[in-house]
Amino acid sequence: MGFEVDSGGFYGEYGGAYIPEMLYPNIKELEDNYMNIVSSDSFQSKFRLLLRDYAGRPTPLFRAERLSDHYGTQIFLKREDLNHTGAHKINNTIGQILLAGHLEKKRIIAETGAGQHGVAAATVCALTGMECIVYMGALDVERQAPNVKKMKMLGAKVIPVYSGNKTLKDATNEAIRDWINHPVDTHYIIGSVVGPHPYPDMVTRFQSVISEEIRIQLMEKTNRNYPDYLVACVGGGSNAAGAYYHYLEDDRVRLISAEAAGLGVGSGKTAATSLIGTPGIIHGSRTLLMQDDDGQIEEPYSISAGLDYPGVGPLHAWLAKSGRAILYAITDDEALQAAFLCTRKEGIIPALETAHALAALEKINPGAEDVVVVNLSGRGDKDMEIYIDKLNLSDDDKQD
């Protein structure tokens, strides 16, 4: 079974470019050029240099001894949290800003939910002197004030979006509308492996540096270049796509995707898209999404803003449908417990998104000799308010 995108932009039955004609020239320009540009030596040398000297790659693969003892297996953490700006998101924004330069674009737009991608986009715009406009749901602007301030300090203009439910889905709509209205000078840096073809494939390629490094690092540490289990959280699916990429066709590797169950898969307050979603079109892509019987897209819920998306990248829809990836839905509480465990056992405070991947360790039952790699997609600085809030609650519980 193939997991590379086909010439029409599909993974199996998912993907494609379901866009209005107004957007066609923009997408066509990208589609015609991205492969040539991205595979050229001049692009690759600039990309590799920035990943190394600016983002701080390669990120370490860390043998987590105490977590391994706890679960009775061999756990390695791929430390994407140690990237500049604190998550894997920068791998993609570096790639896309270089691409935008090759296409002679003058203006960058991006969407953001929690603000992680917005900060990563604003960062590379500051680095290259590009104008940067970030669309962010008005509700998220309120909830994620520190990242809004960071983006502003970096020189980006943050535009609050008041349409729809005022969150990530609506910010993405608004970024697409901006792009429709600026078809010539603007590049849209999308934040995950979502949207119309060629975005899912392009972003996957930029993130694939993660699995490229895992192969080399595992060889050094375990004498073989693949794990038995590879675990990642899936919002849109970019960190997972990057961690899986070089193992997609390698059946020795079990791919474990952790989705956000929110308050529970059946609770109506969830973001477990692959599990409860049905096929449809969102943001120009045919994929699995949360919708009602009238085809209206529903608002997801998760404690983690970065997983709070009603769709999923078409590659992940295909991995789920074909059975290549095994999915677990992780509730808010399970994620919080996993975050606290990782913090106490390893001295690493993970992002709330990442905590969902860590919580999947409770579910998979690996053997003592098995090698488990968890993609530690980001650090928890941005989530301290929630963590502190929950910690205080459990302290109070004890005093009662």
Place this chain on the structure above:
Amino acid sequence: MTINRIDQLFRERKGEILSVYVTAGYPGLNDTGRLLEALQEYGADMVEIGIPFSDPLADGPVIQQSSQVALRNGMKLDLLFSQLKEIRATVEIPLLLMGYLNPVLQMGMEEFLSRCKDTGIDGVIIPDLPPAEYETRYRELFRSYGIYYSLLITPHTDNERIDRIAALSEGFLYLVAEASTTGARDSVGDHQKEYFQRLREMNLPVPGLIGFGISNRETFLTACSYARGAIIGSAFIRALGENNALTLEERVEKFIRGIRGA
């Protein structure tokens, strides 16, 4: 087979064809039938009934907002078809349904077309359905139900693609006036005139209607000097939301008179 009402319109009326866009279920859940009757009475030649969608990414603020109101009112595609069941008893002008692909796919394309046919819908526009996919996957199905499908081109569509899209388009070709989301504007710019002129010289196999940004008599007449007519959406939706002292019918009358100059 009977002639499609859209063809009949273009055969009978040579110029200044006025097509009006309404959002189904706006301003009130049950207003759509009344609006269609009033639009016919006061001189609209054709109506595009917009199927509201939660994520209308090709639309500007006015239509976005009307869609949101319509959904909040409880409008659904299934309900719309029930509401329009008897519409052909009173309304004779061509009616189109215009909507995003996702709600149509949830109903199922075949079920959708079958209900279009039962309702007396003449044509369909689905802006986010790629022309190539329409051609390979759905064209035969549209034909078998006798429903026309109209496609869009923009000032940035190259001539070769225009030819391909025009060849697929039935009834008319939707000429998007500007590379933009929907929304009313005050004037038609020089670069747009150049584009319309270019289209005229291409001798396309279907007539064109100009849409996006047509808002008043002046922009309507300019559009009509380059094409067989024009489509008005946002400006009409805005007019429905204003003039609250008037009845719905009076709002329609006032708006159409303004455009027709009568």
